[in-house]
Amino acid sequence: MSDDRLVLSSAAPGEHRIDDLAVVDVDGAPLVVCTGFYTVWSWAPLQDAWLERPLAYAFAEDPLAAAYPDARNDVDSVAVAVSDGRVVVAAGGDEQGPAVWDLASGALLRGASYDEPYVSSIAAVRGEGPALFVVGSGVHWDGLRVLGPSADVPSVELDAGSVWGLASARIDGRPLVAGGGEEEVAVWDVANGAEVASFHLDDEQRAYAVAFSRLNGGPVVVAGTDSGNVYAFDLSGDEDDDPIHEPLTGHEGEINALDVATVGDRAIVVTGGADGTVRFWDLAGGRPAGPPATGHEASVEAVTITTLRDRPVAVTAGRDGVVRVWDLSF
Numbered sequence: 001m002s003d004d005r006l007v008l009s010s011a012a013p014g015e016h017r018i019d020d021l022a023v024v025d026v027d028g029a030p031l032v033v034c035t036g037f038y039t040v041w042s043w044a045p046l047q048d049a050w051l052e053r054p055l056a057y058a059f060a061e062d063p064l065a066a067a068y069p070d071a072r073n074d075v076d077s078v079a080v081a082v083s084d085g086r087v088v089v090a091a092g093g094d095e096q097g098p099a100v101w102d103l104a105s106g107a108l109l110r111g112a113s114y115d116e117p118y119v120s121s122i123a124a125v126r127g128e129g130p131a132l133f134v135v136g137s138g139v140h141w142d143g144l145r146v147l148g149p150s151a152d153v154p155s156v157e158l159d160a161g162s163v164w165g166l167a168s169a170r171i172d173g174r175p176l177v178a179g180g181g182e183e184e185v186a187v188w189d190v191a192n193g194a195e196v197a198s199f200h201l202d203d204e205q206r207a208y209a210v211a212f213s214r215l216n217g218g219p220v221v222v223a224g225t226d227s228g229n230v231y232a233f234d235l236s237g238d239e240d241d242d243p244i245h246e247p248l249t250g251h252e253g254e255i256n257a258l259d260v261a262t263v264g265d266r267a268i269v270v271t272g273g274a275d276g277t278v279r280f281w282d283l284a285g286g287r288p289a290g291p292p293a294t295g296h297e298a299s300v301e302a303v304t305i306t307t308l309r310d311r312p313v314a315v316t317a318g319r320d321g322v323v324r325v326w327d328l329s330f
Contacts, residue, residue: 011322012050017036018302018319019037019076021323031043040089045308057108098112100133110147144177159193167211167221169219171235187221208224212235219235225254228252232244244286248286
């Protein structure tokens with residue numbers, strides 16, 4: 001049975017799986033950048049046009065690279081931003097540290113080194129000035145690193161534990177980063193490195209996905225866990241650290257990705273799970289916002305909300321190698 005919310009569906013060339021995606025606005029239109037199994041692709045939804053994006057080897061500037069002439073990039077986490085009029089992509093993976101490239105040319109702007117820790121998640125920092133990216137790892141190291149678009153900008157370390165999911169927003173003039181970790185979700189101010197808030201998750205859960213939103217005019221942080229729960233916490237400082245309402249449940253298994261947008265007068269959360277479903281939630285009401293979408297044929301690994309032809313949409317992708325675009329104006 002067809003789903004009226006499905007706007008577009010397009011498979012990555014070569015039957016590649018998709019491990020992550022990010023969206024950037026280029027000349028007023030969304031451009032989707034995907035990673036999957038050594039490959040980076042861009043997809044222009046309005047033209048349904050795919051383009052493979054060869055990127056210079058991330059370790060090319062490391063003297064040890066000469067010993068690995070056949071090595072290639074192994075990235076499964078990606079973020080994009082516009083810097084000095086060009087699209088830059090930051091990426092890394094569970095066997096590669098973070099690096100930054102010019103998307104159009106594939107030139108390496110900031111290389112990785114073999115002694116750097118690997119990457120579990122990466123996000124573009126929302127704020128003014130040059131493009132910045134925040135990088136975390138859930139396995140290989142504790143803490144967060146903030147990277148500039150080139151090696152000329154020194155990296156900054158933020159004190160944190162293991163982090164799997166990352167999100168960024170500019171709230172009340174401050175560039176904030178939320179990180180999902182073991183049994184907690186924490187928020188930091190990128191400008192000074194200070195931890196702004198920390199929230200506890202029940203029953204030894206891990207937060208694999210996080211996002212910022214607003215409810216009743218105040219900021220909130222939303223998290224999806226490996227137990228399939230969606231938590232929402234108040235960031236205003238006026239309440240305790242308990243969730244705003246009981247966790248939302250519905251996914252069978254872990255939530256891999258989520259994003260939040262205000263559509264009309266309500267905040268909508270979109271989640272993607274290992275069960276292959278995309279689910280929609282009314283954040284204020286603490287309930288589903290319609291039935292789940294079941295178009296994906298394998299685990300959903302990435303969810304990003306953007307606009308397409310002036311209407312809000314969710315872009316989702318996963319192990320089936322298909323990008324799907326869902327209308328959120330329901």
